Amino acid sequence: MAWHLSVFVMNEPGKLEKITRVISAAGLNLRAVSMASTGEFGVVRVLVNDPDRGLEALKESGFTAAKRKILVAQIDDTPGAMHGLLVELTAARINVEDCYGFVIEEGKRAAIVFEVEKFPEAEKAIAGTGIHLISDAEIYRL
Amino acid sequence: MYWDRDIETMERSALQRLQCERLAATLERAARAPYYRRLLEKTGVADVREPGDISRLPFTTKAELRNEFPYGFLAVPLTDVVRLHSSSGTTGNPTVIYHTKADIIAWQDLVARCMYMAGMRSSDVFQNIMGYGLFTGGLGFHYGAEKLGAMTIPVGPGNSKRQIWFMREFKTTAMHILPSYAMRLATHVKEMGLDPRTDLSVRMAFVGAEPHTEETRRRIEETWNIRAFNSYGLSEMCGPGVAFECPEQSGMHIWEDSFLAEIVEPDTGAPVPDGECGELVLTTLTRTGTPLLRYRTRDLTRIIPGPCPCGRTHRRIDRIRGRSDDMMIINGVNIFPLQVEQTLMRIPGIGSNYLIEIHEENFMDRLHVSVEMAADSFQGTLSQLEGLQSRVLAALRDETGVTPVVKLLEAGSLPAAEGKAVRVVDRRAQSGKGC
Numbered sequence: 047m048a049w050h051l052s053v054f055v056m057n058e059p060g061k062l063e064k065i066t067r068v069i070s071a072a073g074l075n076l077r078a079v080s081m082a083s084t085g086e087f088g089v090v091r092v093l094v095n096d097p098d099r100g101l102e103a104l105k106e107s108g109f110t111a112a113k114r115k116i117l118v119a120q121i122d123d124t125p126g127a128m129h130g131l132l133v134e135l136t137a138a139r140i141n142v143e144d145c146y147g148f149v150i151e152e153g154k155r156a157a158i159v160f161e162v163e164k165f166p167e168a169e170k171a172i173a174g175t176g177i178h179l180i181s182d183a184e185i186y187r188l
Numbered sequence: 189m190y191w192d193r194d195i196e197t198m199e200r201s202a203l204q205r206l207q208c209e210r211l212a213a214t215l216e217r218a219a220r221a222p223y224y225r226r227l228l229e230k231t232g233v234a235d236v237r238e239p240g241d242i243s244r245l246p247f248t249t250k251a252e253l254r255n256e257f258p259y260g261f262l263a264v265p266l267t268d269v270v271r272l273h274s275s276s277g278t279t280g281n282p283t284v285i286y287h288t289k290a291d292i293i294a295w296q297d298l299v300a301r302c303m304y305m306a307g308m309r310s311s312d313v314f315q316n317i318m319g320y321g322l323f324t325g326g327l328g329f330h331y332g333a334e335k336l337g338a339m340t341i342p343v344g345p346g347n348s349k350r351q352i353w354f355m356r357e358f359k360t361t362a363m364h365i366l367p368s369y370a371m372r373l374a375t376h377v378k379e380m381g382l383d384p385r386t387d388l389s390v391r392m393a394f395v396g397a398e399p400h401t402e403e404t405r406r407r408i409e410e411t412w413n414i415r416a417f418n419s420y421g422l423s424e425m426c427g428p429g430v431a432f433e434c435p436e437q438s439g440m441h442i443w444e445d446s447f448l449a450e451i452v453e454p455d456t457g458a459p460v461p462d463g464e465c466g467e468l469v470l471t472t473l474t475r476t477g478t479p480l481l482r483y484r485t486r487d488l489t490r491i492i493p494g495p496c497p498c499g500r501t502h503r504r505i506d507r508i509r510g511r512s513d514d515m516m517i518i519n520g521v522n523i524f525p526l527q528v529e530q531t532l533m534r535i536p537g538i539g540s541n542y543l544i545e546i547h548e549e550n551f552m553d554r555l556h557v558s559v560e561m562a563a564d565s566f567q568g569t570l571s572q573l574e575g576l577q578s579r580v581l582a583a584l585r586d587e588t589g590v591t592p593v594v595k596l597l598e599a600g601s602l603p604a605a606e607g608k609a610v611r612v613v614d615r616r617a618q619s620g621k622g623c
């Protein structure tokens with residue numbers, strides 16, 4: 047099972063910068079960041095190479111944070127690949143709750159991180175599609 | 189089980205006779221203070237023969253204590269005074285209470301009686317996490333605990349690391365702490381990787397000096413796995429030791445051998461029957477240095493009717509609902525800060541720290557409530573936060589009748605006060621605060 051971190055942030059200047067500072071001070075590798083916000087407050091997702099240590103570091107610095115289960119799919123870094131993935135997920139009746147992506151290898155490979163409602167079912171459903179899920183160990187090595 | 193069985197379980201009729209005698213002696217003593225001498229010459233002490241007659245005397249308020257600064261209420265020669273306690277007055281004169289040696293001894297005994305009643309024994313290790321100095325909370329409990337015979341650690345407030353160090357090194361079993369600090373200190377314990385429920389020896393806490401709700405008490409008890417006892421006192425009486433919870437934890441026995449209690453309607457001063465809420469008015473019955481007659485405490489409570497299963501005959505007052513001068517008036521609606529606290533503490537996922545602000549927006553009052561979420565209840569989704577915020581808003585609207593602006597904050601983001609927590613800030617141009 048792979049995890050990313052979810053951090054509660056009030057919308058104030060410098061909040062994101064403080065998160066990245068804590069992560070780098072803990073000697074961790076920050077692979078991707080995304081943010082969802084209502085205007086007053088938001089939730090920042092952070093993908094790091096060691097989620098347990100990342101969570102500890104954030105909590106020690108006073109952040110309200112939690113660990114969330116994720117699936118990470120690999121797609122080609124080409125136009126239309128993301129759409130192809132979503133078509134497959136929809137066909138497998140998987141409801142994506144949260145999603146963001148990042149490039150692994152320019153022009154070649156990209157990763158799409160998503161949270162889904164029901165994990166074991168989602169993983170099984172994906173097994174029957176053409177989607178390539180990246181293994182946990184590989185995610186943290188990216 | 190009782191610190192002073194004869195007094196604590198005295199028949200009501202005997203207790204009333206004792207009050208009668210002590211009231212007469214108090215009036216005699218009070219008449220030696222310049223302020224009461226003038227007053228009693230007019231009113232006539234002869235009219236007050238028993239506690240029921242006391243309503244013939246006028247009230248004493250904080251304003252008189254201030255106006256008569258420094259010695260208007262002093263009833264003994266200054267050479268008989270061994271200590272003074274004073275409230276910090278930011279505007280005008282402070283209020284000063286003078287204690288004789290006999291007053292200090294009586295006060296120690298009252299506090300020891302309270303702590304013993306709650307279950308503290310001489311084998312306990314007592315950590316006093318309250319301010320020493322002019323504030324009566326620290327010294328009051330300090331001498332009470334020593335009188336009881338418990339090893340007392342006079343650490344004072346603040347410096348959480350040091351508090352926890354003492355708790356671990358000396359296996360503290362009882363503590364005296366502000367309710368807001370009890371919750372913050374537990375957070376520090378957890379941050380140090382310890383579980384306050386299992387890794388410490390604390391088994392009981394005395395909480396007071398800040399009005400707080402039953403919900404807050406239960407949270408303190410659960411967080412620490414202890415029993416927390418509510419303490420009531422005010423510096424104008426002696427400080428802590430006026431009323432205290434017994435093991436039943438349902439109301440505080442007010443020590444009627446030492447204080448004569450009345451509950452009055454705050455606006456008219458008319459007495460209200462037992463069971464109904466009003467302002468507590470107290471007359472000292474044993475004090476010699478600064479006797480006070482019918483002192484308006486501004487604290488709102490009620491007498492809990494009926495006897496207590498613990499066997500003590502002294503009547504019980506309910507948890508303080510607020511101070512009559514704490515009431516907020518928001519567009520004509522009366523709201524007490526404790527109503528807000530009570531509502532917030534009932535919502536799972538909400539932390540113990542909050543701030544109420546009253547703003548004026550387009551000539552209307554607006555209630556703003558900022559509240560921290562509980563760090564360990566965060567699941568990581570925006571929808572959880574939005575749901576929590578709207579639950580808080582709906583609950584506060586239902587309780588108070590006004591629609592507040594709710595701001596959900598990260599855990600630990602409200603400023604942590606060393607002393608009493610500041611819970612209400614009125615930001616209106618002309619503060620409409622009052623009663």
Ligand SMILES: [Zn+2]
Pocket residue numbers: 434435436441496497498499500
């Ligand atoms: Zn009782």
